[in-house]
Amino acid sequence: MKKRHLIISAMVCCSVMGTPGTAMSQMSETATKEVYDFSGFVDVDLMELFYNALQKGRNYPTEEEFAAKGILPSDIAFIRSHVRKAQIIDRANRLLPDTYEKRDLWMNIPMSTGKDGAVGQPTTNFADDVFSMWNYTNLFGSWNHGFFSAPGAWVDAAHKNGTNIMSGIKFFESWGVDSGEWNRIISEKNTDGTFKYVKPMINCLMYFGADGINYNWEDTGYTNETTIAFNKALYKEAAACGFDNFHLGLYTAMSSIVGNPNALFGDETGRTAHTMLNYAASDFSYNMGASVRKAEEVMGTSEGLYAGVWIVSMDRGWSRLNATDDDKRCGICLWGEHNASRFWTYNSGADAYEAQSNYQSLLERAFSGGNRNPLNRPEISNTGNNWEKEGDKLPLSTFAGLATWIPERSAIQGNLPFATYFNLGNGDRYNYKGKKTAGAWYNMANQDRVPTYRWLVTEPETLTASDKIQPEFSHDDAYTGGSCLKLTGEATSTGTDIVLFQTALTSSASGAYANIAVKSGKEGNNATNLYVILKKQDGTWLEFPVGETTGTTWQEKKIMLSGINQGDVIERIGLRVKGSDDNYKLYVGKLEINDNVKTVPANVQDVVVEVKEETKTSLSIKANWKLDKAAEDRADWDLLFNDEANVDHFEILYKNGEEGRISEIARTTQWAVYVGDIIFENADDQPFIGVRAVSTDLKTYSPIEWVEVARADQDALPVRDDNSYGISQMDPNCEGADIAREQRYVTDFTTVGATQNIDYHADGPQTDGTQYVNATDKVLKVEQGQEVTLTIKCADFSDGLKYCFAGGWMDLDGSGTFNPDPIDENPAQGERLFRVGNIRAATPEFQTTGITHTFTIPEDARPGNSRLRIVFSDAWFEGSFLPTGLHAKGFSIDFGVEISGDNEPRPAPADTHDQGIAEEPEGLDQTPEGINNVNSEVSSFYVADNVINFINVDKAWIYSVDGGLVKYLTNPDKYSVADFANGAYIVRMQYGKVIRSGKFVK
Template sequence: MKKIGAGFIFLLVMCAALSTTAFAKQPYSSYWFPEQLLQWSPASDPDAAFNRSTVPLQDRFVADGVNAHATKAPKVMALSALNPGTSGVPSQGSSKFEANTFTYWQYVDKLVYWGGSAGEGIIVPPSADTIDAAHKNGVPIIGTVFFPPTVYGGKYEWVKQMLQQNSDGSFPAADKLIQVASHYGFDGWFINQETEGGTPADAQQMKVFLSYLESHKSNSMHIVWYDSMTNEGSISWQNALNDKNAMFLQDNKKQITDNMFLNFWWKDLKSSAEKARSLGRSPYDLYAGIDVEAKGYDTKVNWNLLFPDKDPAVTSLGIYRPDWAFNSAESMEDFFVRENKFWVGPNGNPSNTSSDQAWKGIANDVIESSPINELPFTTNFNTGSGQKYFVRGKQVRDKSWNNRSLQDILPSWRWIADSKGTPLSPVLDWSDAYYGGSSLKVSGVLNPNNATHLKLYKTDLKIEASTKLSITYKTQNKPSLKVGLAFADQPDQNIFLNVKDKTSPDWTTETLNLTPYKGKRIVALSLYFDSKNEVNNYNIQIGQLSIQNANDPIKPLPAVRDLKVTQTDFRNGIYGDARLQWKQLDQQVKQYEIYRVLPDGSEMFIGATPNHVFYVPEMRRIDKETITVLKVVAVNGRYEQGQSSSVKISWPDYPKPTAEFKTDRTLVAPGESVNFTDLSTEVTEGWSWTFESGSPAVSTSKNPVVTFAQEGVYSVTLTATNSSGQDTITKKALITVSKEAGAVKNLALGKTATADHACGEKEGAPNAVDGKVTDNSKWCAIGNLPHWLQVDLGAEHQLSAFVIKHAESGGEWSGFNTSDYTIQVSSDGTNWTDVVNVQGNSAAESTDSIALVKARYVKLLILKPTQGADTAARIYEFEVKGL
């Protein structure tokens, strides 16, 4: 999304990290255009069950905060792109460690799942895993309805379709929005109408639409309006609540929407607050927007207009694109550092935000909230992604993963480490874990002068007679550790419970009895580290912290019933994926874990979900196995596994290979070498090459390098073999050896180029042949597929290769790289011949060498413009190599 004028435009259209060709059964999060929304139903959508959240919205509380400057009244709304795309978002996480696992929920009161584009869809519900994570933290999460500006592909007919009203007064689109939110389990919609072309009558119809939505939704659902469309129907950002947009918030005594997000360029908020009060609304129903997409915590904000010194906040705060912290980071560690500074300020301490820097962190003005108000409470400090996965200290997966459904409630305060000396350093660490993918690591120099009090959780937990606290840790040193508790009657004082001084390189759990404090309410949990002797390399991992009543009726979970495979898909005989389904247990289940039983009898963790359906990502066949066993086991709130159920998947017959190869070039001078790359299917076990007039003339290497000494035109043959059979491919007249090969150049440079569409005047076809690869020199096309780019070379030439520089070459996201394309050549511009057909490209730059062919015209046909469903083509340069 980029800003234009005073508004904001979501152009960062999102796409899949995983190809739908390779993962035919992968369920993806939903997105629609209006016509698709009107036709949608859970029964007809095969992915609907995977896109549901099963985690109810938790209650949470505010109470007093740790920052004396922060207040309770203002709220925070974050508009965040939690996934890198609108389309192609896996419903239940993926095999990538690098994911926007947002963790500062304690400072957010509403989160808008930002998405939508003219190329994919404009109605975007949150993905199921983001709903689960938000709800665990007590944060309502809402979807986006985005009508983009015309310059970015917006069509006013989409607005009209949404506003269609039946004779009985109902709005079919509004009813569908309510149905989607109810079925998927999220909490409302953010309406952003920025498509030009409206009239005063349209504005009135929009008000009626919003009023219908507001009056027919459940009480727990939130409808938010963005300051863009005015009462005249035009798009004019007011940066305030005034007479031009007030009717979209309140109409006399009738509430139209719950909140309004004010555009970013406000210079006075008091008039908006006064206008809200005159309408009978709270000024905190208004969210004054700040745009941090480009600069994050380096964004200049006139904070005093919103949070004046010694006076109450004027309105609430709206933050547009705090996902900057993830998008700008170089690593996950860097992401967590940036996010910490963004939310709690440069000191990295929410209780001390005093700084000479302009950005003091959101914690400077907003009190943290907490959902930890009932037992049991257990955290494994799991961020929702990892490079491995552990179950009770045992590593059960050695591959990366992310799934925000599995994210724990993370520390309320990151970080308050009080010490009279240099405090120990706490971090969330992915190198080791007790349960999940991460743990709390505390390290540094520990000595008698720097005892460290690490405050972690804001709570409201009543201690019963049977309440116990357990802590699981691992250290090469003595733990030198106490657990701190603060109680409601004396919140500024702590009592500390000793953890036995036992050195343990393995995970050790110690249980502490809280019976002496029966009837008290715990308002804070902390850890205290001290030592009588200096420890230079003190290092401890905290794997789990848990408080629960020992006599709570949590029984071991039985095996799930009716476990079955509802779909399977096999690729090339050695890759397979599956969809699983089972009957949910009546008992309290934290999550269901899915394992693959390997041929040697060991088990590998595949994933987990609180849902009763699961997609098993593409598995590679092991040692020509014929059967793969999958197991599902339920886990309770104490992270105790129940009994397992299993189901079998039968593999097809082991296939013979399909032979294929490519070359780095096909036109060479005498004595030059050609690199051959095998592209045969993975089941290939042996290769037999024959090179006409080549040296060597034959080879059994997988990727041979061959020299051709004499001028001429030569053929190449490859036979791929395995135990099931063989396949042979011959490419005749493939290699041309000529003394003229040194004259090969880019024949398309500066030539006449035309195309089917352009995204704008400055993104036309000539940009693809200007020799420049910069942000402002590309051909971009939107509209119906296929897109095409045609180049007139001016005369016939001998062509040998094509180079395409896709979106990533110009600095854009790799998900925008062209996936499927065809290249055609012609001598007359009328009759065309295919010379290149590519499916599944993901590279930033692709080179396709061909047997020498004579042509004047070249056409690039783009069949699948991105890695996902976005239909916009982005080509920074198209080179035609030849003589």
């Protein structure tokens, strides 16, 4: 299905057949679970839009011109980035001096799973890709997005760390990809002979905030003289506009630039591209040195030249990367693949939490080396670098690490303050100061700046590696956000340093201090054995004790930094563990270094809230806003950078009623946010959504702008599904989703041996597109210690479930969740009954004879209601094989379970999160009174006699089923649809500051 048709047809599907994972009754008439509509972001159409604006004397279209094409501010805001790309600190003082200072890494990989659409955008799917190795990455490819559609949240994350990121990729291939329209864009000229679309393209990139375009050009069109001239003109126009980090990434079939350097790289007349040399038999090019010499001959530099490698395997010619000085000056580009990163697809875990932990560890072993410490790397080896666990050997545990060739990068410089909450950009809950305020979330725009080395653990004040303390990101808990830093190991009297950040931070005011939040989980008073350490520019290390914890909960401590004076420069920020504890464990949820500086942020204005899902007791919203300050550096493109407005980030707030208690439910650096599943205290809650800007001083706030979201009629609202087990559905963006919906489903599931057995049969696929069946009305009744045999058979198709893994989980401790421990490894606690299927190969018996498995209900299974979940997931995407979340091209089904027996049940897992109601956000007493936008009425419409009758509607957009905008209306009362073709239509309505959606069929 073409990109422009995808989102709207999904909206129609949801409206006609029900929202994924829910019944149709769980939709109010003016809400939809479809969050985004990027159907208007078609590259050719955007070029025409920006060209037409240029003819009117502007570098960008007006909001009305975008709206006339069906592109609303609520979707533009999720594509744009207002985070300026940070400049990295000079790498002359790099950790490993034998690396080449200017050598760069291009990660030419996708983000998340699938292509285009909402891939990588903020969602409630916690178990998603949070790439975090920006500290070694110069350029990120955004491989699975078309031009101008990469998520702004990912651009924000990259820019915070000084990484350039592409807006997306275009494919030119000789086997059927239609490139005609884009070839027209490249070749058309103005009457004066200049290229018609060069300036519109640069304007488009500068308006949205990404750093370039990426080509997979496998036909020979890149050698065309017109194409070469067009590409060079892009670089020249970018330079003229001050767009110094513009990149045109080029990946062709050529593994050397020697034969045609002008087409592939450039010459004395200018740059043509930043080039990835095609791999030779999947390995690095054998022409690295020759290409470097040619680049330096024709352009005076080899910067922007990358040797590509296909990472379907990591057994590659790594030893050749430093074979000669010429080879050493060639950058490195890791490629793989079109729709999902190899790091993401090779990752695995028994549940979402373990998979997230394993993913970060896998990235760390790939970048910092198999020991996760760049000072303690395995020897370089071209073999044995396994993606998957082999016995006790963890994936990539013998790999030398990309740090062997690529110097680390840090962009943490300027004036204090600096702060991190160790947020990766996701969480199974949103915490504020340790306590839950909202549900599961995924938003890369809330990823903190990443540690510089991952992980530089040393003996105190040395470059001697230590393994006494193991740092890691953890979703076990969080202070503010969704993750934190976990320190485990052995605390010794001599101490262990964890050097987290290379910096060049100046204390521009007096009164330097640190704020640090820690949690030990221990009762009573206990020494943290933790110290904040800072290295000054003169080489002096300073140590500041954190002190004791006084209970099991999160505690934030303020530490005055004596020895840091106004004008001092801090070059390293870290932590030191020092004491006597063989089983040391501590969570760190915040580390802030600040002083008495004060800056005032610009004011938030024009907040618009769009209602997504709505039930009697919950709400999901998408919001966007503006600031009351004009752009400076990119004024001609109307792109105001956050730092120009003294804004570090935005806080999203909630209150029940105008005088209600305020809670923080999200943070972002974008000018937009999606927050799913806001839970009300009562069905009659009066929800207000607020947004405020937080200053770059991290302690001054703008007034809060509030928007009341008028509730739909309670009688029309569904009851919220409080299913604690979480969703298990197919990722709608995964490649092959359409085929899976037709061919991949379970036809038969039966059991024998139970007190009450299950006999389930289906003669066709699911109709709602989720690949999930809720069959909990079919109940398996079992007793403690009872042996049960289950049989599963799948539909027999050519591309059916035979190409999947299969697994089964049963809640045996009554927790309402599925314990991750595999039952064959930990039978006392495990809840996975079985796992069958071949890795990256078919398992035909799924579809022919079916599979049979016998299991025993544990003697200590907790009596009561439970659940059995069967999940199939594509055998080539092990990372999505989980009991909850989104699987790849698979199928899942739930059955009810009733367990009986008199044996002592196993204990339910303890919830170690802080309990109770979260504090109100900081600074409310100093925040000026904000604006309350009261919307007391709900927008709606009805169709009678071929006329749409609007109620409480200021603006309306009518879309056809194929995603095209049919009509844009302002202040509508009635509108005739007599001339509309028969079919389904989506209507988006704005009234005041709130947008709602509805559907009608003609």
